[in-house]
Amino acid sequence: MIAVIQRVRGARVEVAGRVTGAIEQGLLVLVCAEPEDTPAQADKLLDKLLKLRIFSDEAGKMNRSVQDLDGAGTPGGLLLVSQFTLAADTRGGNRPSFTGAAPAALGQALYDHLVAQARVRHPQVATGEFGADMQVHLVNDGPVTIPMTVR
Numbered sequence: 001m002i003a004v005i006q007r008v009r010g011a012r013v014e015v016a017g018r019v020t021g022a023i024e025q026g027l028l029v030l031v032c033a034e035p036e037d038t039p040a041q042a043d044k045l046l047d048k049l050l051k052l053r054i055f056s057d058e059a060g061k062m063n064r065s066v067q068d069l070d071g072a073g074t075p076g077g078l079l080l081v082s083q084f085t086l087a088a089d090t091r092g093g094n095r096p097s098f099t100g101a102a103p104a105a106l107g108q109a110l111y112d113h114l115v116a117q118a119r120v121r122h123p124q125v126a127t128g129e130f131g132a133d134m135q136v137h138l139v140n141d142g143p144v145t146i147p148m149t150v151r
Contacts, residue, residue: 001041001110002032002086007054007144011079013128014135021126023077027052027066028138032086033102033110042114045150049078050122054144062144067122078118081128081136082111104131 005027012022029049033042055064057071069076084107087100101107108130118125128134 001034001037001045001114001150003045003049003148003150004030004083004086005049005052005054005146005148006030006138007141008079009139009141011077011136011138013079013081013126014137015129015132020129020132020134021079021081023079023124023126025069025141026076026078026124028079028081028136030081030083030086031111031114032082032084033107034087034100035102035106037102037106037110039110039113041150042110043117045148046114046117046121048148048150049118052146054146075123077124077126078122079126079128080111080115080118081134082107082130 008028010024011028013020050067051065053065054062055069057063066076066078084098084101087098088096089100090096111130115127
């Protein structure tokens with residue numbers, strides 16, 4: 001699975017003018033499943049997301065995860081947004097190929113699995129809408145943006 005993780009002060013997703021998901025401080029994660037991915041990769045990605053130490057501690061060092069945003073056990077938000085374009089292949093010509101993305105049925109199944117598991121393990125989970133034309137609004141904090149591939 002491919003992910004782009006953004007540390008945010010706040011983010012929301014809109015579909016046709018309707019907010020489908022919003023968080024305050026936390027992680028906005030753009031997610032793309034690839035054809036060979038399985039639920040095990042989604043679980044591994046979630047493990048990394050929940051433990052990734054990219055929030056500052058009192059000394060200003062990136063030492064806290066989204067699970068312990070303030071050092072007192074207060075979790076941040078997790079906004080999961082499907083984005084098949086992360087699998088774009090731009091090596092040939094000027095029009096990207098997206099054959100590296102999982103077929104829609106598999107992509108949705110893996111995204112749904114990731115969201116379901118996130119909701120079991122984290123108290124603040126919001127989402128976009130799979131396959132929809134979404135507008136993503138965010139205030140990137142830092143900015144901190146981290147690409148990640150989980151195999």
